[in-house]
Amino acid sequence: MSDTLYTWLVSGLTHWGLGAIALYFLVVTQLTIFAVTLYLHRSQAHRGVDFHPVLAHFFRFWTWLTTSMITREWAAIHRKHHAKCETAEDPHSPQVLGLGTVMGNGVELYRAARADRASIEKYGKGCPDDWIERHLYTPYATLGPVLMLAIDAALFGVLGVAVWALHMLWIPFWAAGVVNGLGHWWGYRNFETDDTSTNLTPWAFFIGGEELHNNHHAFPSSSRFALRRFEFDIGWVAIRGLQAVGLATVRRVAPQLDIRPNIALPDTDTLRAVLVHRFQVMSDYFRGVIMPTLRAEAQQAGDALRALPRRMRKALINGGRWLDDDASTRLREFIAQRPDLVTVYEFRQRLRAVYERSGQSSDAMLESLRQWCREAEASGNDALAQFAERLKGYALVPARA
Secondary structure (H helix, E strand, O other): OEEEEEEHHOOOOOOOHHHHHHHHHHHHHHHHHHHHHHHHHHHOOHHHHHOOOOOOHHHHHHHHHHHHOOHHHHHHHHHHHOHHHHHHHHOOOOOHHHHHHHHHHHHHHHHHHHHOOOHHHOOOOOOOOOOOHHHHHOOOOOOOHHHHHHHHHHHHHHHHHHHHHHHHHHHHHHHHHHHHHHHHOOOEOOOOOOOOOEEEEOOOOOOOOOOOHHHHHHHHOOOOOOOOOEEHHHHHHHHHHHHOOEEEEEOOOOOEEEEOOOOOOOOOOHHHHHHHOHHHHHHHHHHHHHHHHHHHEEEEHHHHHHHOOOHHHHHOOOOOOOOHHHHHHHHHHHHOOOOHHHHHHHHHHHHHHHHHHOOOHHHHHHHHHHHHHHHHHHHOHHHHHHHHHHHEEEEEEEEOO
């Protein structure tokens, strides 16, 4: 073997050291993360942001090159996840399939979802279907990573193969495993959504902002995932930077919630805010009504409350929705023995029913909300009455992009 060939096999065309190769790895993996979160997720799946055609095509090319994922399939699978979340039809729910399955077999779950062509047709509408998509990206999806392997091997020799292998594992591990798995299992919740989504960390920068998963499930079409002052979404920072130079157009962000004082009865602004911020309403109800009632209960029967397993105490926020049958029955029995808790949970269910009656007219929903507030204020429960007074003042503040 000639010295020239040996040198190329060992160090490639660049002759870079480990530090430079590590920097290259971080750059290309971050580009892949951004292509997924900005383009596939926020732009294509949810239409929260549009990108300049040149940039959009770069993102599409980069996902083909580094992941072999097809835009239409990715968007369809993700949209189905939202539509069927935490059910047997959810492509990757750890509540149904188990955390280990989603964390360890995310790629296989994605492939199985791709094979469901009826769902791809149903949920994949509106994604690119131009000449290059039909003749290159879709029929030759696996060619992209093969080309990436050739590029890495040419640049870094044998070490380039390791760089490529780690790069190929990046999205399956972090997105398919961590976000889809841990993001529905562990973390904190700003919003009591109708699923188990969580925020893994308030400082979402390592995987493009996808760490703020509960925020995203509360407002799926919002292009901004950070919704609290202490939260940071690096994907949103990238969008704002691209917007500043004319490469991005923000279409939707989550509207902020305002609390107006001295509102005698809920009005149309109240109803609109309740419908848009229904998950915030349930979170506020837990903190403002259920928690004070539980604290009062703990003073009278603290031992009984502490005897509940931790997961059952946590489940008090939603009445045990995600518990197994035995634990759910035990929790209902615990609540049934305490009249004050029965009252606040009954009012909680009635409040949910107000905004879940999709077949009702807006006038009928508004009257139901007014009746709920009147009865809550007359309930004799101070926390419930104070919550009703606050709820009447809810209104939307259009968020500025």
